[in-house]
Amino acid sequence: MSPARSVCFDLDGTLLRDDHVDGVVRAVSERLADRFGVDAEALAAANETAWWEYWTEVGDAWMRGQIEPESLPTEVWRRALATVGVTDAAAAVEAHALHTSTESTAFRLYDESAEVLRWLSERGVPTALITNGPSGLQRAKLLATGIEDAFDVVIVSGEHGVHKPDPAIFALALSGLGSAASETLHVGDNLVADVGGARGAGLRPVWIDVAPRRSSRPSAPRPS
Ligand SMILES: [Mg+2]
Known part of the structure; x- marks a missing residue:
C-alpha cells in the first residue's frame, strides 16, 4: 500500500468533544x-x-x-x-x-486534537475537515476552539447540500486538497458516515472509537 499523503478529519466526536x-x-x-x-x-x-x-x-x-x-x-x-x-x-x-x-462556551477539543493537527502541519501534510451540520454552528465550533485555520480545506455539509456518507462530499474535499482518494486517510468516529462514507469514496478510513469517553448521546445538534 502506498503511503498516505493527506488526511481528512471529521469534527464532532473526533476532534471535538461531544460530551458537553x-x-x-x-x-x-x-x-x-x-x-x-x-x-x-x-x-x-x-x-x-x-x-x-x-x-x-x-x-x-x-x-x-x-x-x-x-x-x-x-x-x-x-x-x-x-x-x-x-x-x-x-x-x-x-x-x-x-x-x-x-x-x-462549552465547545472543547479532545486533548490530543491540536497536537495532531500541529504535527501534520509541521510535516507539510495537507489536511481537510469534512463535517456534517449547518454552516453557522459548525464554523462557530471551529472558531470557539481556535482551529478555524488549521485545515487546508473545510467542507461543511450545510454549505454544499450534501452530507456524509455521500461520496460527493469526500470528492469536494479531495478536489480542494488536490489529492487522490487512494492516498488520503479519513479519520472519524461514525461507522456509517465516516468509515462507510470514506470507503465508498475510495479513501482509507481510520475509525476513532471514542465511545468510552463520550456521553450517552451524541452532540446536539448531531452532526456525524
Ligand atoms: Mg463525528
Missing part, C-alpha cells in the same frame, strides 16, 4: 424550570426524547442546509416544553437562545 451536551441541556432545563415552575429533570428528559424523534424527521435536511438551522433545536425545545405543560411559543425561542449561549 447533556450538561448543557441540564443547565438550560434548570434555568427554564425556575422560570416556568416545571420539573427540570422531566424537561431535560423530554428534550432528549424530542430530539431523537425530530432528528429522525428532519436530520438529513438539516445536515444538507435545506431547513433553517435554528428550526430544529427550537422545535425540539418547543416539543419538550409542551411535554411539561409550557405551550407559550416564545418560551421555545427563549430556550433555544439560552441553549446556544450556554453551548457556545
